[in-house]
Amino acid sequence: MHTALQVAIRRYCRLSVPNELVQLVSLTVASLLTKQSIKHRGITLIALPPYRVDSLIQVVTALELLERTDDRRYRRVQRFVKRIVLCDSRLQAFYSLIGRICGLTKTPPPSKYADQLVVYRYAALLVHEATHGLVLAKAHCCTSGLSERAEKICTAEHKRYARKLPPKGDLERRGLE
Numbered sequence: 049m050h051t052a053l054q055v056a057i058r059r060y061c062r063l064s065v066p067n068e069l070v071q072l073v074s075l076t077v078a079s080l081l082t083k084q085s086i087k088h089r090g091i092t093l094i095a096l097p098p099y100r101v102d103s104l105i106q107v108v109t110a111l112e113l114l115e116r117t118d119d120r121r122y123r124r125v126q127r128f129v130k131r132i133v134l135c136d137s138r139l140q141a142f143y144s145l146i147g148r149i150c151g152l153t154k155t156p157p158p159s160k161y162a163d164q165l166v167v168y169r170y171a172a173l174l175v176h177e178a179t180h181g182l183v184l185a186k187a188h189c190c191t192s193g194l195s196e197r198a199e200k201i202c203t204a205e206h207k208r209y210a211r212k213l214p215p216k217g218d219l220e221r222r223g224l225e
């Protein structure tokens with residue numbers, strides 16, 4: 049195939065990552081089957097097995113923390129995230145503009161992370177993934193170059209938010225800085 053055409057197709061085909069699409073479809077089907085979900089201010093929160101609906105309390109607390117501490121970034125989450133899926137994934141978190149889904153990998157048990165830090169982590173990841181939504185909505189496409197740039201923008205943005213949250217040292221050690 050002609051290189052320019054390949055580039056053009058890649059440019060207009062954000063879903064050139066089949067794994068992402070497969071993951072998205074399976075998550076949505078699973079959420080319908082399990083009914084492990086709650087609603088918080090217009091956002092549907094879904095717990096995928098093995099997690100149960102009570103695991104979502106920390107995500108709700110993270111949303112409330114974000115609302116209290118950063119109105120602008122909270123509004124971005126409300127605008128670009130309609131569903132939050134708590135699950136096991138090899139990624140810390142991921143985002144799909146289709147369905148406005150933010151996936152969050154359940155943080156390891158409290159023996160490793162203090163409860164408050166789990167909430168901070170979720171809040172920072174929500175900022176990160178909602179920023180992906182904003183960038184994707186503005187770009188309308190995502191070449192590999194653009195997606196690298198998007199990752200830098202989103203990482204800078206969640207770090208700016210994480211700096212508002214004490215204790216800074218703990219966040220640094222856990223890779224949020």
Ligand SMILES: [Zn+2]
Nearest residue numbers: 176180199202
């Ligand atoms: Zn990212």
